[in-house]
Amino acid sequence: MREIEYYRSRIRTGRDVRLYNEWKKIDDAYANNREISYIIRKRNPNDLPLAYDIIFNMQTITGVEPPDERGLTRPIFSDRHVLRITLPNNYPSVDGGYPEFKFTTDIWHPNVRYFGDAFIKGQVCLNYKDSGTETSLVDYVERIADYLRYVDYHALNEYPYPEDQNVAQWVLEQAEPQGWLNFYNKEDE
Helix, strand or coil: CCCHHHHHHHCCCHHHHHHHHHHHHHHHHHCCCCCEEEEEEEECCCCCEEEEEEEECCCEEEEECCCCCCCCCCEEEECCEEEEEECCCCCCCCCCCCCEEEECCCCCECCECCCCCCCCCCEECCCHHHHCCCCCHHHHHHHHHHHHCCCCCCCCCCCCCCCCHHHHHHHHHHHHHHCCCCCCCHHHC
16 A cells, blocks of 8 residues: 555545545554554545544453343453444534444444444444544544443433443443453553
């Protein structure tokens, strides 16, 4: 692949500037990163990215086992997770749509939709209205990495509300009391 700087010459619009700058930030952050990497899935006519797959190589909860004799549903872990980022046609724009962040692999987290049809399953709640238009894709990816580590989650049924209420209930009633969310060790970074 040609170096990313080549694509700077392909910039034609203000939108292209933002697309290029977002790509540059993603490339700077993840091109040589063992824990998070990326693949470009779709490009615009000027060859700038419109969709990415972000690959997280980190342990997280991807589901739960059937209940045991005490009714506990223990977590199931996995080490590879794929997040698809799709940028809308009018991105970036104050009145435009927000990027879509959706896992193509199962994730068990209150801020990621686990249950539902193919249209909503994997959807990530990022509270865009609280983030502002200057939040970069890398900022969102880092927040999602914290979701996977369970460093950041919201399970209470209050604003900003969990994306998946069933998972949130499991977190509050089983995972927190059992200490199952303390699996991430910062020394492993």
